[in-house]
Amino acid sequence: SAVISQKPSRDICQRGTSLTIQCQVDSQVTMMFWYRQQPGQSLTLIATANQGSEATYESGFVIDKFPISRPNLTFSTLTVSNMSPEDSSIYLCSVELRGLSRGYTFGSGTRLTVV
Amino acid sequence: RKEVEQDPGPFNVPEGATVAFNCTYSNSASQSFFWYRQDCRKEPKLLMSVYSSGNEDGRFTAQLNRASQYISLLIRDSKLSDSATYLCVVILHTGGFKTIFGAGTRLFVKA
Numbered sequence: 001s002a003v004i005s006q007k008p009s010r011d012i013c014q015r016g017t018s019l020t021i022q023c024q025v026d027s028q029v030t031m032m033f034w035y036r037q038q039p040g041q042s043l044t045l046i047a048t049a050n051q052g053s054e055a056t057y058e059s060g061f062v063i064d065k066f067p068i069s070r071p072n073l074t075f076s077t078l079t080v081s082n083m084s085p086e087d088s089s090i091y092l093c094s095v096e097l098r099g100l101s102r103g104y105t106f107g108s109g110t111r112l113t114v115v
Numbered sequence: 116r117k118e119v120e121q122d123p124g125p126f127n128v129p130e131g132a133t134v135a136f137n138c139t140y141s142n143s144a145s146q147s148f149f150w151y152r153q154d155c156r157k158e159p160k161l162l163m164s165v166y167s168s169g170n171e172d173g174r175f176t177a178q179l180n181r182a183s184q185y186i187s188l189l190i191r192d193s194k195l196s197d198s199a200t201y202l203c204v205v206i207l208h209t210g211g212f213k214t215i216f217g218a219g220t221r222l223f224v225k226a
Contacts, residue, residue, distance in 0.1 A: 033214075042202060042218040043159070092158055103149045103204065104214070106158040 001097050002027050006107030013083055013114050020079045021110045023093035028073035033094040033104070034066070043092065049076045083114045116141055118215045119205050125221040132193045136220045138203030139185045147206035148179055150188045152199045153219065159202055162188075193224045 003026040013019050023032065031050060035043040046066055047057040055068040069077045080087050093107040121138045128134050140148075148165035163170060165177040165186045176189040190197055203217035 043216040045214065097161065103147075103151075103161045103164065105161065109158045111156070 001105050002029060002095050004093060004095065004105060004107040006093055006110060008110055009108060010111040011113070013112065015084050015114055017083055018079055018081045019083065019110075019112060020077050021091055021093070022077050023075070023107050025074045025095055029095040030073070031096065032070065032076045034068065034076075034078045035092045035094060035106075037090040037092060037109075039089070046078070046091075049078075080112065083112075085114045088112055088114045117218075118142055119203055119217040121201075121203050121217040121220050123218060123220060125223055127223045127225065128193055130193055130195060130224055130226055132224075133189065133191050134193055134222065135190075136188045136201055136203075136222075137185055138187070138205075138217050139183075140203075140205045140215075141184065142205075142207055142209075143184065144207045144209045145184070145205045146208040148186050149204040149206075150175075150177055150186075151202040151204055151216075153202055154199045159216075162201070190222075193222075195224050195226060198222055198224045 005024045031048055033048055034046040036046055037043045045058050046061045047055040049055045049068045049070040051070045051073050065081055067079045091110045094104045097103050097105050119140050150162040151159040152162045153159040163172050163177050165179045167179050169178045174191045178187045200219040200221050202219045205215045207213040
């Protein structure tokens with residue numbers, strides 16, 4: 001199965017600033033997914049990052065707030081822009097495990113605290 | 116009603132106990148089912164897929180009941196290391212794919 005390297009693992013940021021999270025996969029994948037997990041909650045899909053096209057955002061998430069890059073089949077970034085304390089959360093990238101019928105694997109997550 | 120519902124727990128059980136979690140889903144278009152395990156401050160990791168015929172992996176048994184739209188996870192002979200949050204995951208096949216995570220069931224296994 002794919003191995004994902006995600007960084008940073010954690011950060012504490014001032015409100016109004018932006019943070020870019022990176023995910024590197026050790027194999028080529030068609031789609032990469034970005035999730036948010038707020039304290040005590042389950043995972044919520046932010047967007048699907050497709051190589052060579054715009055990311056597809058879920059309801060409640062917009063490109064201006066969460067711009068995504070997907071320059072090639074092994075790498076993606078998610079930026080959390082103009083942060084507020086409500087953005088404090090764990091952000092996770094994910095890829096399919098050789099087909100959706102096999103589930104997903106996740107990066108180790110980025111624990112973001114906005115002060 | 117949530118699309119995927121789990122008892123949040125926590126379940127507090129002694130070592131060696133058998134514990135079962137259920138997860139219900141509301142959309143009959145649901146086609147793929149999984150149990151994930153998430154340790155504190157870690158990412159979710161795939162525990163096992165769930166099939167209609169049921170599947171077993173060591174002390175873990177997963178079952179799917181399509182008629183009643185629920186899946187279950189049974190853990191036998193609980194170990195301290197089983198303490199974690201168990202997430203139910205459902206993938207809907209509706210033209211495209213939509214993945215829905217349950218909120219998780221917290222398990223504490225005590226010595």
